[in-house]
Amino acid sequence: MSSALDDLSRINLGDQVYERIAKALLTGQMRPNDKLTIRGLSERWGVSTTPIRDAIKQLTQEKVLEQRSPKDVRVPVMTQAMYLEILQIRLHLEGLAAERAAERATPQDLRDLRKLLNRNDKAADRQNLALATAGNQEFHLSLSAVADMPTLQKILKGLWLQMGPLVACYYDMQPPGLNALHHEVIDAMQDKSPDRARLAIQKDILSAKPALLDQITTLRTGLRDPAEAL
Amino acid sequence: MSSALDDLSRINLGDQVYERIAKALLTGQMRPNDKLTIRGLSERWGVSTTPIRDAIKQLTQEKVLEQRSPKDVRVPVMTQAMYLEILQIRLHLEGLAAERAAERATPQDLRDLRKLLNRNDKAADRQNLALATAGNQEFHLSLSAVADMPTLQKILKGLWLQMGPLVACYYDMQPPGLNALHHEVIDAMQDKSPDRARLAIQKDILSAKPALLDQITTLRTGLRDPAEAL
DNA sequence: ATTTGATGCATGATGCATCAAAAAATCTTG
DNA sequence: CAAGATTTTTTGATGCATCATGCATCAAAT
Numbered sequence: 001m002s003s004a005l006d007d008l009s010r011i012n013l014g015d016q017v018y019e020r021i022a023k024a025l026l027t028g029q030m031r032p033n034d035k036l037t038i039r040g041l042s043e044r045w046g047v048s049t050t051p052i053r054d055a056i057k058q059l060t061q062e063k064v065l066e067q068r069s070p071k072d073v074r075v076p077v078m079t080q081a082m083y084l085e086i087l088q089i090r091l092h093l094e095g096l097a098a099e100r101a102a103e104r105a106t107p108q109d110l111r112d113l114r115k116l117l118n119r120n121d122k123a124a125d126r127q128n129l130a131l132a133t134a135g136n137q138e139f140h141l142s143l144s145a146v147a148d149m150p151t152l153q154k155i156l157k158g159l160w161l162q163m164g165p166l167v168a169c170y171y172d173m174q175p176p177g178l179n180a181l182h183h184e185v186i187d188a189m190q191d192k193s194p195d196r197a198r199l200a201i202q203k204d205i206l207s208a209k210p211a212l213l214d215q216i217t218t219l220r221t222g223l224r225d226p227a228e229a230l
Numbered sequence: 231m232s233s234a235l236d237d238l239s240r241i242n243l244g245d246q247v248y249e250r251i252a253k254a255l256l257t258g259q260m261r262p263n264d265k266l267t268i269r270g271l272s273e274r275w276g277v278s279t280t281p282i283r284d285a286i287k288q289l290t291q292e293k294v295l296e297q298r299s300p301k302d303v304r305v306p307v308m309t310q311a312m313y314l315e316i317l318q319i320r321l322h323l324e325g326l327a328a329e330r331a332a333e334r335a336t337p338q339d340l341r342d343l344r345k346l347l348n349r350n351d352k353a354a355d356r357q358n359l360a361l362a363t364a365g366n367q368e369f370h371l372s373l374s375a376v377a378d379m380p381t382l383q384k385i386l387k388g389l390w391l392q393m394g395p396l397v398a399c400y401y402d403m404q405p406p407g408l409n410a411l412h413h414e415v416i417d418a419m420q421d422k423s424p425d426r427a428r429l430a431i432q433k434d435i436l437s438a439k440p441a442l443l444d445q446i447t448t449l450r451t452g453l454r455d456p457a458e459a460l
Numbered sequence: 461a462t463t464t465g466a467t468g469c470a471t472g473a474t475g476c477a478t479c480a481a482a483a484a485a486t487c488t489t490g
Numbered sequence: 491c492a493a494g495a496t497t498t499t500t501t502g503a504t505g506c507a508t509c510a511t512g513c514a515t516c517a518a519a520t
Contacts, residue, residue: 242472242474243474244473244474277474278474278475278476279474279475280473280474280475280476281473281474284473299482299483300481300482301481301482301483302482302483
C-alpha cells in the first residue's frame, strides 16, 4: 500500500517536506492566508532550513503557494477567476485522460478502480473526511495513470494541489456523499466508450462548481481585511 | 521592451540561473544527453552552488531536466511516446487558449501580435535561428496571455521547455520558413471566430509533427550508446 | 493626537564547509 | 588481456553562518 512511502527515509529531505506541506494543504491543516516561514517550519518539524527552503521554493513556483512579497509566502486564497480558469483546463485535460483511459484500460485496471471507488464510498458513509478527499483525488489522478500519460498526470496533480486548500475548506462543512458519476466513468471505460467516459468525468467536475464558487465567496468575505469592517 | 528584465539584477540569483539554463536549452546550447553538474555550472558561470542547485532542482521537478540517477542530471532525450503525449495536451490547451484569446482580443492585442509575426517572418528570412525559434515560441505563449489565463500559460511554458532541446536540434538543420498558419490564427481572432482560431493553431501544431518525429529518431540513433556499436 | 523617522528584530538569499554516496580511475589477479 | 576489487575523485545533500532587507514598534516632533 505504501510502496512509494517505504523509501521515504531514503529520498531527500526536501521532497519529504514537500509531501508534508502538500498533505497539510489537502487536509486543511494549512488554511488559505496562512503564512509560512522557513525558520518557523524548520523549528516546528525539527528539520534544518535547507530542505524547508527547497520545498517552499518549489511549491511557490508551482503557484501552490503564493509569494506576496519577498519575505511573505502564504497559502493562496483562491479567486473566482483562478478557479474558473482551472476548471476549463481540467475539463479539457481530465476529459482527455478519461478518453485515453477508456481506450487502454485493462480488466485489472478496472478492478483496481472499482476497489478504490468502494473504499471512497465507505469513507463517505463514515464521514471520514480525510480519506474521502484523498480518495476522490486519487480517483481523478488514476485516470491519467491508466491512460499512461505521466506528463498529463503531473499537470493535473499540480492543479489539484492548487485547489487543495479550497476543497479542504469546503469538505470541512459539507462532507461528500457517494459519487455516482465516478461509477459511470468506470462503466463507460468497461464498455470501451471514450466519449461517455469523457462526458461523465466532465459532468463530475462541473457538479462541484456551484458549491465551490459559494465556498470562494465565503472564504473571501470571511478573510476580509479588518479595515473593511467600517 | 524589457520591462521584466530590468529588474533582473534585483530578483534572486536562482531565478536568473533558471532563465539562463532555459535559454541554453531553447537555443541548443545544451543538447540532449548533456550532463549538468552543480559545481560545473557554478564554476562556468561564476555563481555559487546554491542558486545553481535551486535552478536545477526546479527544472528537474518540471521534467525539463531528467534525473537518471541520484547524481546524474541530464538534458532528456525526447521519446516518441513523450512527444505524442505532449502533442495531445498541446492540441487541447493551445486550442483552448486560441479560443479564449479570439473572444477577448483587443485591437491593441491584435496589433502587437501582428508586429510579432512580422518580426518572426523577417527572422526566418534572414535565417536567424535564435530569433526565429524564440519568436515562434513567444507567439504560441502570447495566445494564453491574451486569453488572460496565467495558469494555462505556465503549463504551456513548461511543455515548451520540455520540447526545447528537440526543437532546437531540429531547427539546427532545418530552418523555419514563414508561417501562414500563425497569420490565419490572428485573422480568425480579428473576426472573433474562436473555432477558426482553434483549428488554425491546432493545424500549426500538427504541421510540425512529421518532422519532429523524424528528428526524434535521428537523435536517438545518433546518441546511441557506444556499446551498441558492436 | 497623528504622522514620521529611527532602531531592532525577523527573515530570505547566498555562500561555504562537511559528509556520504556515487562515479571514475587504478590496481590486482586469474 | 579481462574482470573484479580497491582506492581516489567527484558530486549532491544538508546544515549553518552571514548578509541585506523588509517590517513592526516606538518615540519624538508637529
